[in-house]
Amino acid sequence: MAVRAVDRRGWRYRGNVAVRVLAATVGAYGVASCLAMAVARLGAGGRIDAVIAGTLCAYLAVPAVAIWAFVARGPWRAWGGVVVLAALFGGLAWMIGPPAR
C-alpha cells in the first residue's frame, strides 16, 4: 500500500523505506522485549515459568511488528504503532514491578 503509493525512485522513497526498516528491526525487537518483560511479570506460576511464557510470546511479536511496519499508512505511523505497543507492554511491566522473593 503505502510502499507502492510513493514513487519508487528518489531519496523520499528510500527514506520512507529506511524508517520502516528501522521500525521493523529495532522497533520490532523493542516491542518483543517489552512483551517478554510484561508477560514475565504478569505471569502466574513460578518466576521461571512466567519468564518462559514471556519469551515464547515475544518471538511472535517480531514478525507481527515487522509486517505492521510495512503495511502502516506512513513510516511515522509505523513508528507510532511501535511506540504505543512498547509503551503499553513496558509500562505494564514497570507498574507491576519485579516479583517478590
Place this chain on the structure above:
Amino acid sequence: MSAIREGMRQVMAWLHGWTGLALGWVLFVMCLAGTMSVFKPEISRWMRPEATASAGRIEAIAAATNWLASSARGSTGWYLTAPDDRANVVEATYDKGGDYVARALDPVSGAPVARETLGGEFFYRLHFELELPYPWGRWLASIAALAMLTALVTGIIAHRRIFRDFFTFRPRKGQRSWLDGHNALGVLALPFHLMITFSGLVTLASLNMPWGIVANYGNDLAAAFHDLAPGAVDRPAAGRPATLAPIAPMLREAERRFGGAPFSRVSIANPGDVASVVTVYRSDAAQIGATVAEVSFDGPSGRVIGAWSEARPAVGTYAVIYGLHMGRFAGGLLRWLYFLGGAMLTLAVASGMILWVVKRRERAPLSLANRIVERLNVGIIAGVPIGFAAYLCVNRLLPIGLIDRAQQEVTIALDAAGIALLAAIAVPPRLGWPLLLGVLALLCFAAPVVGGGLSYLSQALARGDAMLPMADALLIGVALTALACMRAVTRKRPEIRRPARARAIA
C-alpha cells in the same frame, strides 16, 4: 479481491523478498549445516573409520574418566557424552590450560582415538555459531532466524492459493518453474519450517531474548538458571585434592532413578577436588523433552546430593520445544523426515535466492547489484557444499598424527569454500555454475574413495555395518545430482536468455 487486500499481498511479497535477500546466504549455511547435523553421530563415525571398538555406556564412561584422571588433572570440568546405538565413542570436552579441547575417546581404552577430528560436531557448531567468535555467531544466527520467521509469515500471507501450490509445478518455464518449486518446497513442509525456526530461536533464548529473565531476576542470572534446573548442584572447588569414587555405581544409581531409562551425558565439575560434583543427565533419545531429569553425586564419596525430574508445565514446554529442535528423540523414519524437512528448507532458501535474480533478469537486463547477487548465489549455493565435501575428503587425506589435525580439517574446509566463492565472483555465472557444480561432484565422488576409503568400505561390509556404505551411497547420490544440475545449467541457460534479450532489443 479488494484493492487493499491486493496491496497487502504485494507488500508482503516485497517484504518476503527483501528479508530473504538480506539474510538468505546466512540462512543457506545454517539450514544446510543443520540438516547435516541430523546425522551428526553418523558423520562422526564415518570420519573415524578406525574407531570400531564398542562398549556399554557405563563401561565407556568409566574408561573415559580413568583416562581423563591421568591426562586432564587440573581441569575445572569434564563434559562427557556416552556412546549409544548411533555413536561409538565418548565425546569429551574439557579445559586444558585455559583452552577448551574436544576429544573422541575410545570406549574401551578411554584414550583419544587416532584420527583426531571434530567429525559431525563441525556441522553442528557451524549451524548456530557460523565459525564466528562467541557471542557474534550466535547473535547472527538469532537475527537470521528472526528474519526467517518473518519471511515465513510474509510468504504465507503473500500467497493466493496455498493449497493449490501443493500440486502446481510447471517445469522448464524459467521464472514460473522457480516460483512453483520455491512455493512447493515452502508449502509442503511448512509446519516443519515454522517449528524448526521458532524452536531454533528458543534454543538461543538466554542470549537473544533475555528480557524476561532481566524483568524477573535482574542481574541474578545464576538464580534464573537454578530455577530452570533446580537439581543442579553448583559447588565451588575447595582447593584440596581428592580422588573420584568409582563412577559406574553412580551411573547405575542414576539410571535406577530415571526409572530404568538410560543416561546420555555426564559432567564432572572440579574433578580431583574434594568438592567435585558428578551430574548424570537422562538421555534425550526416549522422549521429546530435552534434559528432563538429572542426578548429582558428591564426587569423592559417590553419595547422591541432588536429583530433579522436570514436571512443571512451562519448563516442560520449554524442554519439549528445545527437544523438538535437537530431534534427538527421532529415530528411524522420523529422523529421515527431519533430514528431508531440513533439506527442503535449504532448497527453499536456495531457490528463493535464485528466484530473486531470475525474476529480475526476465524483466530487464540485470543491474550491477543484482549481477553481484547472482554471482554470490553461485558462490554460496555451490561453494558451501564444496567446503563440506572438502572437509570429508581432507579427513581421509591428512596424516593421522598431524599436530592440530582437527583444526586443520576445518581450516581447509573453510579455505575450499572461500576459494569457491572467490571463483564464483570472478567468472560469469554461465561458467561459475558448471565449474563449481563439477568440482562439487568430483569431491563427492572422491570422498568415499580417497585415503583408503574402499578398504574402510570393505571392512564395514565385513562387520555388517550398514552406516558407512549408506553414507558413501549418499555421497555418490549428491555427486550425481550435482552432475545433473551441471548438465541442466549448461543446457537451459540459452533458452531462458533469448526472450529477455528479444524484449530488450524490441
